[in-house]
Amino acid sequence: MERCLIVEDRRDTLHHRLMIAFLKADLADLLFAAVKKAGFHSGLASEAPAGIAWEYPVDPAFGDLSTTLAFGLAKALRRKPREIAEQIAAIVEIPHDVVDRVEVAGAGYLNFILAKGFWRGVVRQILLAGPAWGKTDIGNGQKVLVEFVSANPTGPLVVVNARAAAVGDAIARLLEAVGFSPYREYYVNDAGNQFRNLALAMEVRCRQLLGEDCPMPEEAYPGDYVIDVAREFLERHGQETLAAPEPERRDRLGRFAVERILAWQQAALEAYGVTFDNWFSERALRGRGDPELAIEALRARGHLYEREGALWFRSTAFGDDKDRVLVKGDGESTYFLPDIAYHQDKLARGFELLIDLWGPDHHGYVARMQAAMQALGHPPDALRILIVQLVRLMRGNEQIRMSKRTGQFVTMDELVAEVGRDAARFIFLTRRCDSPLDFDLEMAKAASDENPVYYVQYAHTRLCSVLREAAKADVATPSPEDNLEPLNLPEEVGLIKQLALYPELVIGAAQALEPHRLTAYLHDLAARFHGYYNRHRIISTDTSLTGARLALVAACRVVIGNALNLLGVSAPERM
RNA sequence: GCGCCCGUAGCUCAGCCCGGAUAGAGCGUUUGCCUGCGGAGCAAAAGGCCGGCAGUUCAAAUCUGCCCGGGCGCGCCA
Known part of the structure; x- marks a missing residue:
């Protein structure tokens, strides 16, 4: 059995899982001491050993760990890097049970060749750790809210939602693995214009089902799925709702539709292996009066003003291009206001870090939301917003055209049914999320080396x-x-x-x-x-x-x- | 016009945060490899002025500036 002194001196198993990181830190300490001993101390850019950067050379001939420390010293000391490296290599105290030797190479690289036993020790640690290999506690149990998908409850989830679901869930899993305490949340836009349009479409579809000649207005959702929901509504509740006065009538129709559609969305996500801890209702948020509280909080800090009958937020004070309206001249709030209230609520619930995954159409909202968080006194890095770019569905070389307006689109269910959830999730995770992705259905289905x-x-x-x-x-x-x-x-x-x-x-x-x-x-x-x-x-x-x-x-x-x-x-x- | 993102092999992309030793994959192309653990695999080859020009540096795909090309955002919409 080989031993690795540096590693085994540390009893905590976590150190075993991070054995390389700790080895780098230990070797940096030793290098640091050698630099001081050689009198090169004045040339160091950083006063701490942590300033010594390690890299893993691609070519095994250059050792296992390498540092360009000597190049930096050479510059400050006006001496040749190679000479400096050689002097350091000569006096650095290396733990021979872990490091076989130190070599100077090229113009002044310091290459560390580790003892073979060190690497073999890793195998043992992995077998001991099992599922815990790769898990650490650097997150310190910090509560993180990951908000993702958050599609409007006005239709089935589509391909880009599947991408966001894969990314958001993987991020939550990653955070958990490094010791954060992630919470998956879905924001339900069950209030405002989207909701009104859905309710309107419901009413039109109900009337059409009942034989009335009732055209579909431009702003409503023409998708056929609303017909199914309308039929279900009529079967369950009869037609007396349609005779009710307008606000109540629309409200009941809209809420019914949202409930049905959310159930579809939830089922699609579960079939995909993504489960949310919470579905957060915008309607409930508004009902509690949170938007008004957000206004008061901003007003108290002096970030609001009135102009031309509207209430404005001075977001330019926090780096936004222009100030933003929170309450319109007609007394209605913009979408932005409840969103600010929502983020306030997240922080009030004890989450220290917020991660939002937004679609590319919300790209322009990043600056103003960051501004709002800062205006409310939160640190700038408390909110991290990721933009999940669009997906182009391909079948071989042919692009599948989609249009929500005409109701022609591929749903998440269809995608998963065709390629399977493993393929879908993996492929969505092969690119950075802010880069547009071509998803080739044929490739994703191929049980071959293309996949x-x-x-x-x-x-x-x-x-x-x-x-x-x-x-x-x-x-x-x-x-x-x-x-x-x-x-x-x-x-x-x-x-x-x-x-x-x-x-x-x-x-x-x-x-x-x-x-x-x-x-x-x-x-x-x-x-x-x-x-x-x-x-x-x-x-x-x-x-x-x-x-x-x-x-x-x-x-x-x-x-x-x-x-x-x-x-x-x-x-x-x-x- | 202003702001953000992107230009890396025929195609699709990693690498860029934090500059280092011959710039990596996949697909496609070419040529080989199953009488032994699963050939859904492997090996080899070909393919690059890292969009351009300058700057900083001993060292630039990486940092800075300018330009060119592509995408997106700039509503009292969501």
């Missing part, structure tokens, strides 16, 4: 298959106690390094709110494993080698499984 989802899932399946085969052949099951010394091939060390970086990758993806980093990582890892598998046999007559390789296989399976889980994509044992 990145299957590529990764197949790696998982293959890993499981090897472990099954080993069990059948009565080889011992992999355990953290296995002797890992036979793992010496470059492919094996490369695989282990990749596995070792996973916890840091998760932290980075969570902090940046970029789940697409995980799909890229998964593809890399799967490719490495497939290559290794094709070149080398796992199960052989050499029992010691077989045991070590099975441990590596088990570790790969853990990481691929954990990562797929963070994306909300299944990790099948057989396909």
